[in-house]
Amino acid sequence: MTTQSAAPAKTGAQVPLKEKISYGFAEFGSQFIWTTVGSYLMTFYTDVALIPAAVAGNILLLARVLDGIQDLGFGYIAERTKSRWGRFRPYVIFGAPLLSISMILAFWMPFHGGSISKAVWAAITYVLLCFLYTVANMSYGSLAGVMTTDSGERVTLNWIRNIGSQAAQLIMNVATPFLLLALVASEAGKERGLDSRSYFLTMLIYALIALPSFLITGINVRERITMTPEQQKVPFSRTVKAVLGNGQLMVVFFTLLLMLFGLFGRIGVMFYYCSWILGNSLLMAGVMSSFQVGSIIGGILLPPFALKLGKRNMMMISVLSGGITLLLIFFFGQTNLTVLLVLQFLYGLSGFASPIALSMVPDAVDYYEHKTGIRADGTSYATVSLSTKFANAIGGAAALYIMGWFGYDGALKVQSASALTGINIAANLVPAIMAFLAFIPLLFWKLDTKTMAKISAELEVKRAARAEALAEGVSREEAERLAEAAERAAEERGEI
Template sequence: MQNTLRPEANKRLSKLTLFAYGCGDFASNLCWTFIGSYLTVFYTDVVGMAPAVAAAIMLIARIWDGINDPMFGAIAERTNTKKGRFRPYIFYGAPFLALFSVLAFTTIGSGTTAVLWAAFTYIGCGMLYTVVNLSYGSLSTVMTTNPEDIAQLNSFRMMGTNLSSVLLNAITPPLLLMISGTDTYTARSYTIMAIIFAICALPLFYFVYANCKETVRPVSAKPAPLGKSIKAVLGNGPLMLIFLIQLLAMTAFFGRMGVVLYYLMYNVQRMDLISAFMSLPSLFTVIGIFLTKNFQVKVGKKKMASIGYIGSGLSLIAIYFVGWSNIPLLLVLHCIYGFCCFSFPIPMAMIPDAINYEEDRHGVRSDGISYATVSLSTKFGSAFGASGALLIMGFFGYVANAQQTPEAMNGINLTVNLIFGVMYLLCLIPLYFYPLGEKRAAEIRASLDAKFAARQNQD
């Protein structure tokens, strides 16, 4: 039987540790959010790819992630070093992630050569993001067993995510124009911005490594067989529901992030307000998470997540019907949308409960594979959302660097706002069936502690 050692695991985490953990996603998203927000436009409007080609690259990358992410999760949770199972991958993987996040915004040749280079750098960046961010995310399952601290870790993480988005979206558009020296973004400006963000991200990763320690470890030095771990993860009903929730939510969030720039450039047509439209939602997400993070345990994760998904979905649907000429109302609705995204850290705080659930049932604890499985939803969401949106926009007649037809503009509005708004509302379906409330999760933790104590007495 595999259980969990808990030396210092119930000890409350310090504010420095919580802050350091939040810096991890701040660093990750300096690289990944820039890719998510600007790479599709870089591919279509700078490299000159057809939307279908750009969409194909992203889909192929995500298909590979379906194999690569669980495989790496299995490797990570079977790693055994003095520094832990996950922390070494942050230390050694961060420089390579920074490098490939820059290479993704470079071009080599034209035509087929340019497409192959784009595929290589994008897939490579995705694999390295898995190494670093999956290891970073898995830390939240092994740093503490305290439910309030688990919720706080994921709240600080999401605040780091959105603060980096605020910074990135506020400074990127004007800096891109300044570096370009023209009224359009150039290949050189994208590359320089990627270099700046990579340089800023690297020391933050090492700050996380230095301050976030692993305290929850398997009792047995011999991990469960890989087949048994995979079977345990796939048979974990609560975990699979979390995966579905995140798949829908992340498809909506990252899909919109990947194409909202088209809406702002071609529909709203206010280049001077792009920074505001892209940074205000992230700023209000930080405010929303900060104001609601203490209610996750008190009110319940399911109720808080439901409120957030309903607010996010309805605000985007309202943006669709408002159109794109009423600028003040659009800004207000974008702020409401951002605030309601306080729900984002909640499913991640559910993952340890699902891992405990399976460990209590079958004695198998698969932190790495479990987290990798859920993290796939983020990658699938970013690819399927953005690539699907590009295909829909192409169907309605979108043409890069051209005056869009009324039909194309309506297609952009439909894609960016209505479709993703409905997708947020669909999150409520798997959330309804999620069975692990706060009371049930506490009972499972108590059962695991009792089993651990009994095992210690036997030894």
């Protein structure tokens, strides 16, 4: 990990356009892994590998829990890494090739016999995939917090990131069902659009798309915010305690946990919804594309309003409108395809909260550094990433448990009415309830635009004074005292 320079750049200044655009590429590549796994790995397990739904749910839950346990540890290691590329960039650059390989292995089933051997292979490869996704993607997510201290610039970076996400998802939602059908090997597979060969080749293509996307980001962006020697020495136990004690970070954690619990569970069962309730797996392309078009429009037009209306208020609008739309889909989505497509578009339009939520993470990091002097970029982002992974694990597993409870059997050619009800509940009713619950933590967010501008200005003064004092050879303790004095003086002069 690098130390703070004697004349640090103004970290609140605008990030160059090249870096902003490059920042979105890793998210574009990430979605070819993350969304694909979330949308199709469950159907690969249950309908191709023929692993029972409950067993598949246990695999997802186990892998995500193990992944979550190592998240905080890796975040601590990453934020203290020393390299010529910075703290987080090397994990993006060198983690991406391994991530692509693990993606391919997760969708390859070398066993054709007993369910135990297949379940063990699925568990091992999925755990590996989750770990490597943490290495590359958690490090990528931490970059926005160390590229600038400006709260508005962070919204812009995550807005561009969201555009990359939506573009990738739009491509995949259209292409994946057709690729799976076009690359299928057997006539039996063509009847349902499911085949081990088609899954393997499709995921090979996606893994090769993801790799250069991560590299473009890792190579082109720059880290500008570093940790002081004192911050580097903070032990892991104290860092974790500081993160868990950061009330504003916990607001983001629980909001995302509740919101994404429903979303990830829904994504995982939409292929079942299209195949069994709508009666045609190829409708997945149209159903998810209408959602994605709404997401793109909402993601482009609405996040900038967070700078005027406030991040919390925009998040509240997002979760409430999403919950209402999901209830409408639950009751009326099966009656008419046109109605479903319109509601899917509206649900996508309501999902503009993601870039806003991600921009709230570095705000919470700055808030806690200002309050305590402890900075934990990687560990804080790992904590929020942990909420995402818990939501993915619990949401995906819960969806499979619900389907199994209502009698779903992937080996059957026709599902019972009870099984179809279970799919609808998992796809729409449960996510609606979780969206409404996600409104509650947002009531406790207090870092509005004015507050963050003051915090950022005070941190700039302290960092500059500290660096100048250290350059003059004073002790670190004296440098900290001078930094505090400089902050007070600037505040008295009305500069912050």
